[in-house]
Amino acid sequence: MIKKNIIKIGIALVLLITFTKTGFAASPNTNLLTVEPAYQDVVLNYFEKQKQLTYTITNNTTKKVILKAYAVDVKQNDFTGSIEFIQKDANNPYSLVTYLEVVDPDFELMPKEKYSLVVNVKNDDNLSPGGHYGAVLIQVSSPSEANPVVLPSLAVQIFLRKEGGDKPGLLLESVGWPNRLVWDIPASISLRFANIGNIHLTPYGRIEIRDQFSRLTYVGIVNESSLIIFPKTKRDIIATFRQTSWLLPFSLNVITIQGDELLHKVNYSYQRRFVYINLYAALALMAIIIFAVIKRKLLVSKAREIMQVLKPKRVTR
Template sequence: MKKVEKFLKLSIVFFIFFVLFLALFIPFEEIKAFDWPEGLTIKPAKTEVSLLADEDFSGLVRLINNQPIDLFVEVKVEDLSIWDGLQEIYPLSLVDNYSPQDFIKPAYNSFYIKAQEEFVLPVDISLPDFLPAGSYYGVLMFSVTSANQPSSQAKVITRLGSVFLIRLEGNNIKEEGRIINLSLYDSKKITTELPQYFEVVFKNTGNVHLNPAGRIEIFRFGQLIGEVPVGIFPAYPGLDNRIKVLWSSPLQSDFSKIGFYQANLRMYLGYGNEYQEFKTFFIVMPKTILIPILIILSFIFLGLFFKLFSRLFKN
């Protein structure tokens, strides 16, 4: 009976160890890019404005119809929503008496754009006096449909937006932020494929949006094999701002991909002359090489297991 118990315990230990060993090398899923509709082009997609308390702003948004049909466009001002990696949040949802509809004023609420032509939409911004210094946001949302679509048919509506980032200057402006993480996009430390994306997480601890930017250098066994820029991106106050960075690896063969990697990020924090560096490490073991190694190790473990098993019954 004792020999059977020992056998069962060894079997459980072996099974757990083997499963954990394999789990380290589960490949991450491929991230597919999202394609935006090409029927309407909006310029600019983002407008940044810095205003004093008694200052107004007038700007223009150009909408270019790239299709061979006339388009009907409806305009609505909405709150800016941000995906923080876990949920959709509204940065200014807790600000009292605030609504972007109160200060972002498009000249028209709807209009037509003829085929292959453009429409210029004037936009005025005027902040109310009661708002404290800081950042305020809004989005011009354009709902686009075909101008000649019969009313009896179901409408296909395309929604596109132009973001407005307004900075209200004052004595209480606080510019502060830092990198809190750099990782592979799926957060794995051991993977069977070279990463397509890195993820940078930037924490804005001030009260105005920042525009950080930087560069990631990738090393394999200490040798530089590539670098990728981290383009300027808006970092909103109080949030863990996440940016996905695409990397096209120069390594082609599976054998050349094996290794211990280090990624070094150097980033301008978006204010003054403040910079920060951040590092991460990961291991790459391609499946074409990993599988034979696992098979060999499996035979070794099985041999050791049966050797221990035979000794138990001899005793």
């Protein structure tokens, strides 16, 4: 039960420190614990027996703290991309916890003291090529006896890529674009990517909207925040548009999305045609059409009245 609570604390924490160089127990301006680096992307050669990682934990408090470090697996939830710490799962092909060895996991830090935590990533034939994801949680196991200080967990994430069989695969599965007839260009759209390979990927790309005269009217950048997609998961990434030119009131347009994953040379593309009609212009056009129809009916009716007046009357004898 205690370990489950620790992992729940870690889930909240990892959202705070994900992909930053320094992890911290709260705001970096407060005097708490810090760990550096908080994230490492590790490449393991197929023939390497072991890789050593070192993390620096600093006690910025005025109290002595007793700490305990242990390894867990990292899982990415679909669509949202949120990170979850989990215990070893035999059904998880991307587990890393079995191959993480925390050297001297129990230690204490005096005020302002630093500690170098060593983590060994072990390699053997059971560690399959491709991506494996884990983390090391650093928990305050016992505060100082006098004037205890309450501190949350720290976490360091380890994203491992073992060479010798890594297979990248990326699909742009769906695009949250409106219908073929568009009254207004949205400020942003959602792109759902599917990682069908066995290593984590970071897709990038560009979105363009051009009218029938090939004028570039809107542009967007895909994944400006460098979000990562785990193997065999899907993730929604929001892309924001920036207008580059004025739109015609009525136009035939095409939206094009092209991108890749630079490290692994995986490409994706999307294209769709749509008609844009400015809502106010459409209302004005409808008003003109309705006015023209009504006027025509009035003219026809008036013409009939005139014809009735001019029509010669029959003379009866």
